[in-house]
Amino acid sequence: MRHLAIISAFCLLALPAQAFDLSFEWGPLKLCTSGKPNTVASPAFRLKNVPDGTKFIRFKLVDRNVRSYNHGGGTVAWKGGAQVPAGAFKYKSPCPPNGAHSYEWTATAMSKNNGGKLGEAKARRNYPE
Template identity: 45%
Template sequence: MTRSLSRLGSTVLAAGLLLAVASPAFAFQASFKWCSGSPDFVLKDVPKGTAKIRLKMTDLNVPSFRHGGGEVAWSGKGTIACGALNSTWVGPSPPSGSHTYRWSILAIGADGKTLGEATAQRRFPE
């Protein structure tokens, strides 16, 4: 009986460690508006300890086209200004009609680890 409890305790401990290591990043909220440069972003509930925000845009109608994105230092103000990604990003340019674009957004700590994640999407043109 003692041996069985010992094995059970080891299994529970190992499962707990695996859960701690494999836990998903904290989800926060994001929205954006199209503007004359890269979008204007509003971020809410970004995890404490975030040093930078990494952003990547995907055209859901043509996911193979690489729009890019970039990284910006996180000030904690809750916004990323229009044009902040202009040098590392290719804006929406659907060949015809309207396409849906999704931003994948990661909150990155000073140690380089992902602390949180969010997505936001809109059509262009609206």
């Protein structure tokens, strides 16, 4: 019986941790295709498996078609839950001038406001969709 308990405990430890996961919807953005982004409120983000010890989450938006353009992002205090509400910070909206671009939000879980990276999650969507 003792061997079975040891084997069971070892199997539980060997299971991979669930990956930190991020998803979002653009929400009620005004259509922008001029190449001149607006400053807008952040979308709502859904999070799964946020790493233990997370106190802050830093969000950053990248246009995968024009990586050099800084859309910005923001850092929010993390108090648990599965969602960061819309409007938690301001950023420069997606606004591609020549058709849809692929955009990627990165969420970095941190133990301190300015560091202590615990994990990272990414989510992509095209804009306009």
